[in-house]
Amino acid sequence: NAGVTQTPKFRILKIGQSMTLQCTQDMNHNYMYWYRQDPGMGLKLIYYSVGAGITDKGEVPNGYNVSRSTTEDFPLRLELAAPSQTSVYFCASSSILLAGGGNEQFFGPGTRLTVL
Amino acid sequence: AQKVTQAQTEISVVEKEDVTLDCVYETRDTTYYLFWYKQPPSGELVFLIRRNSFDEQNEISGRYSWNFQKSTSSFNFTITASQVVDSAVYFCALPRGWGSGGYNKLIFGAGTRLAVHP
Numbered sequence: 001n002a003g004v005t006q007t008p009k010f011r012i013l014k015i016g017q018s019m020t021l022q023c024t025q026d027m028n029h030n031y032m033y034w035y036r037q038d039p040g041m042g043l044k045l046i047y048y049s050v051g052a053g054i055t056d057k058g059e060v061p062n063g064y065n066v067s068r069s070t071t072e073d074f075p076l077r078l079e080l081a082a083p084s085q086t087s088v089y090f091c092a093s094s095s096i097l098l099a100g101g102g103n104e105q106f107f108g109p110g111t112r113l114t115v116l
Numbered sequence: 117a118q119k120v121t122q123a124q125t126e127i128s129v130v131e132k133e134d135v136t137l138d139c140v141y142e143t144r145d146t147t148y149y150l151f152w153y154k155q156p157p158s159g160e161l162v163f164l165i166r167r168n169s170f171d172e173q174n175e176i177s178g179r180y181s182w183n184f185q186k187s188t189s190s191f192n193f194t195i196t197a198s199q200v201v202d203s204a205v206y207f208c209a210l211p212r213g214w215g216s217g218g219y220n221k222l223i224f225g226a227g228t229r230l231a232v233h234p
Contacts, residue, residue, distance in 0.1 A: 033221075040125075042207055042224035043161075058221065090161065102149040102168060105222065107161040 006108035023091030032074040036087040122225035139208030151209040
């Protein structure tokens with residue numbers, strides 16, 4: 001049981017390039033999330049999904065896109081990379097929602113992205 | 117509005133000292149959960165605890181304890197006899213809740229960086 005896996009672990013992009021961050025979970029979780037963590041800050045939600053085929057924006061969606069074609073995979077696409085997207089990106093998943101939001105989220109190891 | 121405040125940016129202690137990390141929250145919900153996560157230097161986020169607003173009893177797990185007080189909207193985390201391995205960034209989190217984006221989305225505090233020196 002690998003939990004949540006992310007690839008790549010590190011990446012350097014040039015301004016204007018595009019890339020896809022991969023995220024896979026093997027816990028059969030309905031909910032998946034993408035966060036970014038800027039230096040010295042907490043996590044901010046980029047996009048989330050409540051199940052295959054259903055995605056929605058979080059707090060900071062501009063410059064990103066997602067898709068959810070399967071329960072397991074939730075890739076994050078960066079189009080036209082900008083220096084402001086330099087950050088650490090975390091994917092997370094959680095099971096069906098408990099009343100009041102009691103589901104713990106399981107996090108991947110993160111992807112450190114630098115845009116130069 | 118939903119909000120989580122961790123006023124302590126950084127704390128430095130010497131091994132074996134006790135240390136308390138503060139978390140103050142704001143919520144419009146009457147029922148809610150609160151979370152603590154640990155982010156060690158390796159970078160991954162590790163779930164530590166979840167508490168339901170119905171249960172204000174203190175929670176103890178080994179050297180870790182949590183004090184939840186609804187009257188002061190606080191959910192503080194104490195490490196007793198700290199160890200170097202406790203060095204990490206600790207985050208408190210709260211679901212966004214009804215009318216604020218949904219229970220499945222968490223709001224994280226800015227985190228408290230704890231450094232435990234030998």
